[in-house]
Amino acid sequence: MEHEVLDSHWERAAGVDDVAEGEVTGVRAGGRPIAxxxxxxEVYATHDICSHEHAHLSEGYLxxxxxxxxxxxxRFDxxxxxxxxxxxxxxVAVYPVRIVGKDILVKVQATP
Incomplete structure (x- = not known):
């Protein structure tokens, strides 16, 4: 399973305890800014930069x-x-999320 995760462009973005319920956290994974x-x-991931102007969504209001x-x-869903x-x-781009153990993994290729 771990080998499959690495081969499929999944990147560790954070620990599960790093994102509190009802909160947003900005991270970098695969060289990309991700919220x-x-x-x-449930854990969700989007591109961290607003599509309207250059602002970090992770600094916004959830x-x-x-x-x-x-x-x-x-506002974005x-x-x-x-x-x-x-x-x-x-x-904004959304990214698939997987929880493996205590890690949040994000697939860095944006979904269509």
Missing amino acids: LYRVEG EGCEIECPLHQA IRTGLATCRPATQA
Whole structure:
């Protein structure tokens, strides 16, 4: 299993205890800025940079499954990456997440 994880572009992003329930944490995995979220026990990952302006979503406000950008209040669904509130109109990349032991792994290739 571990060998498969490494061969499939999965990168360790954080420990499971590094992302508290209802919180967002900014990390780097595979050389990319990634925002990790924990909502109702599930961990989600998106690109950490807002598609509207260069701002870190991990510095924004998480409400349910939506993250609000701290710069212009654009909102994104953390499960799909879709923009849910202007001024953003383009989605942010979402990344598959896997929990292995006490590690959060993120597949660094964005989902379509």
